[in-house]
Amino acid sequence: MKVVVAVAALALLAGCASPPPKTDAASAAPVSKAAAAAGGAASKSAMAKSAALWEAKGRLSATDPSVFFDYDQFNIKTQFHSTVSAFGNYLAIDDKARITIEGNADERGTVEYNLALGQKRAEAVSIGLQAIGANPARIEAVSNGEEKPRNMAKTEAAFAENRRADLILK
Numbered sequence: 001m002k003v004v005v006a007v008a009a010l011a012l013l014a015g016c017a018s019p020p021p022k023t024d025a026a027s028a029a030p031v032s033k034a035a036a037a038a039g040g041a042a043s044k045s046a047m048a049k050s051a052a053l054w055e056a057k058g059r060l061s062a063t064d065p066s067v068f069f070d071y072d073q074f075n076i077k078t079q080f081h082s083t084v085s086a087f088g089n090y091l092a093i094d095d096k097a098r099i100t101i102e103g104n105a106d107e108r109g110t111v112e113y114n115l116a117l118g119q120k121r122a123e124a125v126s127i128g129l130q131a132i133g134a135n136p137a138r139i140e141a142v143s144n145g146e147e148k149p150r151n152m153a154k155t156e157a158a159f160a161e162n163r164r165a166d167l168i169l170k
Contacts, residue, residue: 049093052093053090053093053094056086056089056090056093056094057090059086059089059090060086060087060090060169062086063082063083063086063087064083065083065087065166065167065168065169066083066164066165066166066167067080067083067084067121067125067164067165067167068080068160068161068163068164069121069163069164069165070163071106071108071159071163072109072117074117074120074121074123074124075124076124076125076128081128083167084125084128084129084132085132087099087129087132087134087167087169088128088129088130088131088132088133088134089132089133090169091129091132091133091134091135091138091139092132092133092134092135095135097138097169097170098138098139098140098169098170099129099134099138099139099140099167099168099169099170100140100141100142100167100168100170101122101125101126101129101139101140101141101142101165101166101167101168102118102122102142102143102144102148102165102166102168103117103118103119103120103121103122103123103125103141103142103143103144103165104118104121104143104144104145104146104148104149104162104163104164104165104166105117105118105121105145105146105162105163106146106149106158106159106160106162106163107146107149107159107162108159109146111145111146114145114146115143115145116143117143117145118143118144118145118146118165119141119142119143121143121163121164121165122141122142122143122165123141124165125141125165125167126139126141146162149161149162150162150164
């Protein structure tokens with residue numbers, strides 16, 4: 001009797017079980033092809049980004065990380081557009097890169113005036129980087145005023161060397 005009850009219980013359970021879903025080979029193939037294409041596209045995208053990052057790093061290594069300004073000015077001169085472009089492109093590609101822009105002035109003028117001028121120079125470069133596509137949250141613009149001269153001489157050439165914004169990647 002126990003055997004009959006056990007067989008009946010198994011038959012009942014087997015009857016309640018639903019059959020496995022049928023898979024149509026034609027409908028399954030496009031899904032797997034689409035998944036493979038999406039995976040391949042992501043891989044190609046990552047490779048393209050890696051190549052672009054490598055190229056951007058190469059441009060940075062060939063670029064002087066300073067932008068120089070005319071006396072009492074904070075407009076970026078045409079000859080330094082390539083510097084801003086190289087750093088801006090790099091920052092737009094590398095999501096982890098951060099930059100500090102240190103604005104500097106020569107010693108002529110008051111301390112307060114030179115601090116304000118250094119800040120305007122740093123902010124002008126920051127705006128240029130953002131125009132290229134750099135994230136403003138990863139850009140810091142600070143002023144050194146006249147406190148960090150490159151050249152201590154009292155000549156026009158020395159003053160010109162000190163009127164700059166330095167781009168420092170972090």
